[in-house]
Amino acid sequence: xxxxxxxxxxxxxxxxxxxxxSLELLSPGKKLADAAGEKLVAVVLGSQVEAAVKAAxxxxxxxxxxxxxxxxxxxxxxxxTYALEQLVNKYKPATILIGATGKGRDLAPRLAGRLKxxxxxxxxxxxxxxxxxxxxxxxxxxxGKSMASIEIPSARPQIGTxxxxxxxxxxxxxxxxxxxxxxxxxxxxxxxxxxxxxxxAEAAEGxxxxxEADVIVSGGRGLGKPENFSLVKDLxxxxxxxxGASRAAVDAGWISHVHQVGQTGKTVGPKLYIACGIxxxxxxxxxxxGSDVIIAINRDCDAPIFDIADYGIVGDIKEVLPALxxxxxxxxx
Amino acid sequence: MNILVCIKQVPDIEQIKIDTSKxxxxxxxxxxxxxxxxTYALETAVKVKDADPATKVYxxxxxxxxxxxxxxxxxxxxxxxxxxxxxxxLADSDTLATSxxxxxxxxxxxxxxALSFDLILCGKQAVDGDTAQVGSQLAEYLNYPQxxxxxxxxxxxxxxxxxxxxxxxxEVMEAALPAVVTIxxxxxxxxxxxxKTKMAANRAxxxxxxxxxxxxxxxxxxLNGSAAKVVKTFVPxxxxxxxxxxxxxxxxxxxxxxxxxxxxxxx
Ligand SMILES: Cc1cc2nc3c(=O)[nH]c(=O)nc-3n(C[C@H](O)[C@H](O)[C@H](O)COP(=O)(O)OP(=O)(O)OC[C@H]3O[C@@H](n4cnc5c(N)ncnc54)[C@H](O)[C@@H]3O)c2cc1C
Ligand SMILES: Nc1ncnc2c1ncn2[C@@H]1O[C@H](COP(=O)(O)O)[C@@H](O)[C@H]1O
Numbered sequence: 001x002x003x004x005x006x007x008x009x010x011x012x013x014x015x016x017x018x019x020x021x022s023l024e025l026l027s028p029g030k031k032l033a034d035a036a037g038e039k040l041v042a043v044v045l046g047s048q049v050e051a052a053v054k055a056a057x058x059x060x061x062x063x064x065x066x067x068x069x070x071x072x073x074x075x076x077x078x079x080x081t082y083a084l085e086q087l088v089n090k091y092k093p094a095t096i097l098i099g100a101t102g103k104g105r106d107l108a109p110r111l112a113g114r115l116k117x118x119x120x121x122x123x124x125x126x127x128x129x130x131x132x133x134x135x136x137x138x139x140x141x142x143x144g145k146s147m148a149s150i151e152i153p154s155a156r157p158q159i160g161t162x163x164x165x166x167x168x169x170x171x172x173x174x175x176x177x178x179x180x181x182x183x184x185x186x187x188x189x190x191x192x193x194x195x196x197x198x199x200x201a202e203a204a205e206g207x208x209x210x211x212e213a214d215v216i217v218s219g220g221r222g223l224g225k226p227e228n229f230s231l232v233k234d235l236x237x238x239x240x241x242x243x244g245a246s247r248a249a250v251d252a253g254w255i256s257h258v259h260q261v262g263q264t265g266k267t268v269g270p271k272l273y274i275a276c277g278i279x280x281x282x283x284x285x286x287x288x289x290g291s292d293v294i295i296a297i298n299r300d301c302d303a304p305i306f307d308i309a310d311y312g313i314v315g316d317i318k319e320v321l322p323a324l325x326x327x328x329x330x331x332x333x
Numbered sequence: 334m335n336i337l338v339c340i341k342q343v344p345d346i347e348q349i350k351i352d353t354s355k356x357x358x359x360x361x362x363x364x365x366x367x368x369x370x371x372t373y374a375l376e377t378a379v380k381v382k383d384a385d386p387a388t389k390v391y392x393x394x395x396x397x398x399x400x401x402x403x404x405x406x407x408x409x410x411x412x413x414x415x416x417x418x419x420x421x422x423l424a425d426s427d428t429l430a431t432s433x434x435x436x437x438x439x440x441x442x443x444x445x446x447a448l449s450f451d452l453i454l455c456g457k458q459a460v461d462g463d464t465a466q467v468g469s470q471l472a473e474y475l476n477y478p479q480x481x482x483x484x485x486x487x488x489x490x491x492x493x494x495x496x497x498x499x500x501x502x503x504e505v506m507e508a509a510l511p512a513v514v515t516i517x518x519x520x521x522x523x524x525x526x527x528x529k530t531k532m533a534a535n536r537a538x539x540x541x542x543x544x545x546x547x548x549x550x551x552x553x554x555x556l557n558g559s560a561a562k563v564v565k566t567f568v569p570x571x572x573x574x575x576x577x578x579x580x581x582x583x584x585x586x587x588x589x590x591x592x593x594x595x596x597x598x599x600x
């Protein structure tokens with residue numbers, strides 16, 4: 001076990017750019033690494049990842065391990081697991097942090113299974129247990145009704161996926177420098193047994209970065225009809241935010257699934273979350289209860305969403321939303 | 334086509350109440366259900382059987398004796414045969430240990446039924462732990478390809494083709510069989526049992542597999558054999574007394590909220 005050391009942050013990249021979900025792990029990673037007296041290493045795997053490497057250094061990596069090859073341009077579970085397995089066997093990290101993105105949660109269990117080690121999913125808290133020196137991972141269970149703190153006492157590396165938005169990205173320091181170790185890892189033929197045959201891109205909407213937004217205004221079934229999403233959009237616009245939705249609104253066909261927040265949608269943690277005409281089912285709460293400030297607008301004063309809201313307006317969204325948009329416009333003018 | 338669906342019995346989390354005075358979860362007596370996502374996985378398998386009656390659908394769970402109820406519920410909605418993996422040494426297994434047990438069970442069931450599974454379906458996640466790990470780890474144990482978060486599947490020519498959810502929209506992925514596919518909330522709802530299918534399910538024999546039957550290395554299962562261990566659970570502090578605004582008009586309510594937000598520095 002003692003031959004394993006250093007904290008790794010896996011840097012997920014898309015078109016060579018690092019994902020926010022990865023960069024925001026560098027600052028808590030640094031704290032943990034310092035507490036353990038170890039190095040913080042960013043592991044960048046992808047194709048043409050110069051920008052991702054630079055970003056990782058500016059956000060605090062002490063060292064970068066880089067695997068840069070066209071073979072990794074597209075994510076595949078088996079290809080990425082293979083590469084990381086090789087790196088882990090060579091460098092023996094004590095801890096690996098992975099952003100709990102769709103890809104992160106597809107990759108991490110496969111990797112942990114390959115390495116026969118422990119994995120903690122979708123963590124919202126990271127600490128070092130002072131008595132043992134291992135990482136204390138805290139995460140919601142039972143749809144967020146309870147929390148569990150988990151340790152991986154002896155298997156190494158200890159791996160966790162970390163919920164997006166829990167840790168805020170610090171300020172980048174573009175003057176920092178760090179050693180960059182390049183590794184060439186070629187995926188053996190036959191390793192990857194899956195292929196993507198079609199991408200059903202959600203056009204311009206595909207750009208909604210709910211996970212990275214500071215402000216989200218979400219609409220639910222209470223909007224009554226798809227046209228009323230324009231009221232939600234207007235409020236989001238004055239606040240510089242993006243539009244989210246409940247599953248009921250998505251299932252009704254009012255808005256695309258890429259906007260959905262919750263257990264089968266995105267997990268978000270913005271500074272401000274405004275739920276409009278959303279009742280607050282546990283599957284919705286599971287995706288947004290970690291938001292800093294929650295506002296609910298609902299005409300039913302007993303709607304469960306009010307139980308977790310910091311501010312609530314009991315009223316009809318058709319009246320309240322335009323008024324709120326105007327009031328905030330005035331305030332900002 | 335032989336399909337195995339891995340199911341888990343879980344408490345109905347929507348019915349779990351919190352005792353706010355003691356800040357504890359009241360889980361005693363909460364009814365158990367088949368994990369919601371597993372019901373979608375089972376329905377997905379049974380739909381394959383609808384289209385191709387030569388298909389056999391098996392279900393397996395690792396759990397206490399009581400989990401037989403969950404298996405019976407699966408038998409009543411289209412599963413052909415169920416297996417229970419149960420042994421006191423398996424309690425508190427983490428996902429790595431669970432996938433080792435389930436993987437061993439796959440081999441044992443294949444041997445006793447003299448078949449091999451073309452496809453193994455899991456739910457995307459179990460709603461008690463919400464980890465979404467066992468499917469991938471089972472695929473790894475068996476050395477099969479995996480497709481996670483599938484909305485629907487089609488089988489042809491030794492391949493499974495699945496439409497799956499990603500953060501950027503849906504995509505269609507193909508994998509060579511045998512494969513493990515995890516199923517998210519589907520557009521279709523699971524079918525209901527009838528009185529007749531329920532009675533048949535009640536009479537069904539459910540073979541039991543113990544740790545010894547699976548020739549498990551007991552050092553790799555249960556609490557002691559698990560890499561990850563829960564050290565404590567706690568109910569998070571609830572936000573108390575959020576401000577509720579109720580006014581005559583939307584304008585008044587909006588103005589009041591805006592003032593509060595501005596004072597609190599939120600906007
Ligand atoms: C396996 C599974 C996974 C799921 N995953 C998700 C998920 O990821 N995300 C998710 O959101 N849900 C999910 N759900 C669905 C979830 O259980 C709820 O059904 C859903 O969240 C309800 O959406 P809603 O709040 O918009 O609708 P409703 O529950 O119908 O609530 C509508 C609300 O609008 C209010 N309202 C109505 N009219 C007005 C008005 N004019 N002005 C103001 N308020 C009004 C009503 O009082 C009500 O509270 C999932 C369910 C399952 C079974
Ligand atoms: N004890 C178990 N027995 C059978 N299948 C399980 C068990 N635990 C998990 N699974 C399967 O793995 C999926 C994901 O579970 P989890 O990783 O616990 O979220 C579930 O939806 C089930 O299909």
